[in-house]
Amino acid sequence: MERTRFAAAVLAALSATILTLSxxxxxxxxxxxxxxxxxxxxxxxxxxxxxxxxxxxxxGRETFRYDSFGSEDFWGQSLRLHEAILGVKQGGAGAGLxxxxxxxxxxxxxxxxxxxxxxxxxxxxxxxLDNPETTLELLRADAVVGVKGIxxxxxxxxVGITCALCHSTVDDSFTRGIGSRLDGWPNRDLDVGAVVxxxxxxxxxxxxxxxxxxxxxxxxxxxxPGKYDAELIHDGKGMRPDGKSAATVLPAxxxxxxxxxxxxxxxxxxxxxxxxxxxxQMHGKGTFFDPRLKDAQQxxxxxxxxxxxxxxxxxxxxxxxxLAALHYYQLSIPAPEPPAxxxxxxxxxxxxxxxxxxxxxxxxxxxxxxxxxxxxxxxxEEIGIDDFQASRSPDQRFYRTTPLRGLFTRAKGGxxxxxxxxxxxxxxxxxxxxxxxxxxxxxxxxxxxxxxxL
Ligand code: HEC
Ligand code: HEC
Numbered sequence: 103m104e105r106t107r108f109a110a111a112v113l114a115a116l117s118a119t120i121l122t123l124s125x126x127x128x129x130x131x132x133x134x135x136x137x138x139x140x141x142x143x144x145x146x147x148x149x150x151x152x153x154x155x156x157x158x159x160x161x162g163r164e165t166f167r168y169d170s171f172g173s174e175d176f177w178g179q180s181l182r183l184h185e186a187i188l189g190v191k192q193g194g195a196g197a198g199l200x201x202x203x204x205x206x207x208x209x210x211x212x213x214x215x216x217x218x219x220x221x222x223x224x225x226x227x228x229x230x231l232d233n234p235e236t237t238l239e240l241l242r243a244d245a246v247v248g249v250k251g252i253x254x255x256x257x258x259x260x261v262g263i264t265c266a267l268c269h270s271t272v273d274d275s276f277t278r279g280i281g282s283r284l285d286g287w288p289n290r291d292l293d294v295g296a297v298v299x300x301x302x303x304x305x306x307x308x309x310x311x312x313x314x315x316x317x318x319x320x321x322x323x324x325x326x327p328g329k330y331d332a333e334l335i336h337d338g339k340g341m342r343p344d345g346k347s348a349a350t351v352l353p354a355x356x357x358x359x360x361x362x363x364x365x366x367x368x369x370x371x372x373x374x375x376x377x378x379x380x381x382x383q384m385h386g387k388g389t390f391f392d393p394r395l396k397d398a399q400q401x402x403x404x405x406x407x408x409x410x411x412x413x414x415x416x417x418x419x420x421x422x423x424x425l426a427a428l429h430y431y432q433l434s435i436p437a438p439e440p441p442a443x444x445x446x447x448x449x450x451x452x453x454x455x456x457x458x459x460x461x462x463x464x465x466x467x468x469x470x471x472x473x474x475x476x477x478x479x480x481x482x483e484e485i486g487i488d489d490f491q492a493s494r495s496p497d498q499r500f501y502r503t504t505p506l507r508g509l510f511t512r513a514k515g516g517x518x519x520x521x522x523x524x525x526x527x528x529x530x531x532x533x534x535x536x537x538x539x540x541x542x543x544x545x546x547x548x549x550x551x552x553x554x555x556l
Contacts (some may be wrong), residue, residue, distance in 0.1 A: 143421055153432075162431025165424045167270070170250040170262025171386025172420045178252065178260025181301035187241070187251075188258060189234045195302045198234030204246065205231075205279035207300075208292035208327055210272045212283050214244035221276075247272065247283065263384055265376075265428075268292060268330060269355040286435040290514040291330035295349075298322055309433050310407055325349040328515035332365070332383055333494045336395055336404035341483060342490050343455030350491065351521040357437030357507045360471050361478075366519035367495035368479050368502040373429040380421045388414050388421025394496035437507030437556075445554035446508060453552025456545055462537060463549075472506040472556070479503075486536030491519050506556050526550045 141147065177183045182195065188197020205211070213221065220239060223229040228234055238258060241251035248267025250258040271289040272281035279291075298304070299322045308315045311334075321340035324333065330348035334340060342348050350366055358364065364375050374392075381390035382404075395401045395410035404410050414420070457463040468474055479500035482489035492501050501519065507525070509517075517523040523532060530546045530553075533539060541549065 138434075158427045158430040158436055161424075162427035162429070162434075162551070165428045166264070166431050167247075167266045167283070168244065168250065168264055169420075169424060170252075170264055171380050171384060171388060171424070172262070172418075173384045173386045174250070174252050174260040174262035175387070176306070176385030177262055177301075180303075180306045181298075182297075182303060183301045184261040185257055185302055186300045187234070187237060187261065192234065192238065193257070199237050199300065200230075200232045201236050201240065202231040202233050204237055207296045208289060209249065209279070209297070210247040210270070210289060210291075211240060211276075211280040212245050212247055212272060213276045213280050214282060215243050216240065216280075218241050224276075224280075236388070247289075265355075268294065268352050279469070284438075286354060286432070286510075287438070287511045288328065288352035288354055290352060290370075290512060292329045292352070293325070293327045295322035295325035309520070310335065311340075311403060312406075313338075313340075321348075327351055329521070332379065335382060335407075336401040336409065337494055338403045339494065346523075347520070348490070350519045351512065351515045354431060354437070354505075354508055354512055356435040357505055358435070359433040360475075361473055361505055362476065363478065363502050365495070366501060367492050368497070368500055369495050372432055373425055376428055377421060377424055377430075380424075382409050386421050388412070388419050390421075392496075397496075400496075400498065438511060440508075440510040440554060440556070446551045447555065449548045449551035450546075451552075451553040453548035453555075456541065456549050457552050461533070461539055461541060461545075461549055463533070466503045467506055473503040484553070486532065487518065487522070506553065507555055509556055526553050529553075 128472070130253055130361065154516070186196055187199045188194025189196055192198060201211075214226070217239075220229065220236075220243070223232075232328065236249070237246075240246050241249065241258065241261075247270050248264045250262040250264055251258045252262065266285065268282070268289055269287075270283055270285045271287045271291070272279070272283055275281035299319055304318045304322075305313050306317045306436060311318065317340065321331075321334070324341065324347040326347070326349075328351050330352060331340075331347075331349040334348065339348050353366065362371070364370065364372050369375055369378065377388065378392070379391050380386040381388050390409070390412040392410050395404040398405035401410070414422075423532035457467075458469070466474060466478070466480065479502055480496075481499060482492050482501065485501060487501075492499055513525070515521045517526065517529050523529045527546070527550055530541070530549050534541055
C-alpha cells in the first residue's frame, strides 16, 4: 500500500518535470558540432547510406564473380594452365581442353554470358562440345564460372581464377553444367584437383611444399569432386594420418550474415578468410598478415615461404581495395530455400520439435542462425569425431558449429567437414550415439525431414 502511494508520487513528479521541460525555451548553451554543421549543407546522409549499400553490393558481386586479383601470374605464368586449355593447335600444349572435358571436371558455364549466336548454335548442336576452340570462345565471353582468361587481342595469354570457381554453380537451365549462376552455392561437382592437374607443370607447387611433382599430383588426385584443401600450402599435410584425403568439402558461402567464425575449424571472420584465400590460395597480389602462421611447428611451409606476411608492391595491391565490398556481398547472399516437394512438411514439423527439444540440436545449432551467437566452437570429442582437421587451425582444437540453412545444396559429397556422412540419416544416427539420444527410428526420420526443410 505504502509502496503504491510512493510510486504514484514519483510518477506525478516526473510528469510535472517533463511538462515543464517541454514548455521551456530551446537550449541556449548547446552548440552544433562543426562536423554536423558542415554535414547540414550536404545531401541527406540516409540517402548516402542507401547508395553506398547498393554500390557495395554491386562491386562485391563483380569481385566475387570476375576478379582474379592478379592470380594469372601463378596459374598462367607459373603453372601454364592456359597452355593446357589452348592445346598445341592454338599455340599451347597438349590436346587442349574441350568444353565437354571442362564440364566433366565440374566447371560450369554461365549461359547469361554466352554470346547469343553461340547459344543458338549450341542449342542446335551445330557447335561441337569436343572442340577446344569453343572453350576459348566461352572464356573470351567470361562465361566459364570462376575461370578468367587473359586476352591480348584474340590470343589468350594467361588464366586466373575467381572466388566463384568453388563458391558458385549454375542451375543447369540450358543443359547439365550450363545455366544461370547460383552464387554462394558450393560447386560439389568441381574436381579442383583434376583442374589443377591439367597444368603442364606443378613444379612451383612442389618446390613450395618441398616434395616432388609426383607427390603433388597424388595429393591432388586424392581430393575428388567437391573438395579442396585450403591448409595444405601452410602445414604441408597432404593426407590424414589414416591415409585418407586431407581435403574438406566446399562449404556454402551463403547465409553467413550473423555468423562470427568461418571455415569448418574457425580460422576467423569472413573478411579474414577472404584475404587469406585471395592471397595464399588463389595467389592473387595483395596483402595478408597473420603471425599465427609463423609457427614453424604447426605451419612449417608457411613459416618458410613467408606466406604469413605477404605484401604487395606499393600501388599494386589488387586484393585489399576489394575486401570491404566483397565482404558485404557475401553477407548479402541469403540461404536458398529447398523446393517444397523435397521434404515432407508434416514430418518436418514434428522434426522441429525434436530438434529444439529432446534431440538437443538447438543447443548448438541455435535458430534462426543455426550456429551459436558468440564463439560457436566445439572440441572433436564433443561431436564425436577425430581432431585431425580441428588441429590444423591456429587454435588447434575446435570445430565450428555449421550453420544449417540450405543443407539441400550440399547433399552431394556428404556432410561434416570432410563429407564423412553420406546422408542426413547417417548424421542423425551419429548424433544418436554420440549424444546418447533416445530417438526412435520414426523420430530420426522426422528430424531428417526437418533438416531437409531448412
Ligand atoms: C579452390 C576453391 C576455393 C576458392 C577459389 C575459394 N574458396 Fe572459399 N572455401 C573453399 C574451401 C574448401 C573452404 C573451407 C575451408 C576450411 O574449412 O578449411 C572455403 C571457405 C570459405 C568461406 C567460409 C564459409 C563458412 O562456412 O564459414 C568463405 C566465406 C569463403 N570460402 C569465401 C571465399 C571467397 C570470397 C573467395 C575468393 C576470394 C574464395 N572463398 C575462394 C574453397 C575455395
Ligand atoms: C555440441 C554441439 C552440437 C550439437 C549438440 C549438435 N551439433 Fe550438429 N554440428 C556441430 C558441429 C561443430 C558441426 C561441424 C562438424 C564438422 O564439420 O565436422 C556440426 C555439423 C552438423 C551437420 C553437418 C552440416 C554440413 O554442412 O556438413 C548437421 C546436418 C548437423 N550438425 C545436425 C545436427 C543435428 C540434427 C543435431 C541434433 C541431433 C546436432 N547437429 C547437434 C555441433 C553440434
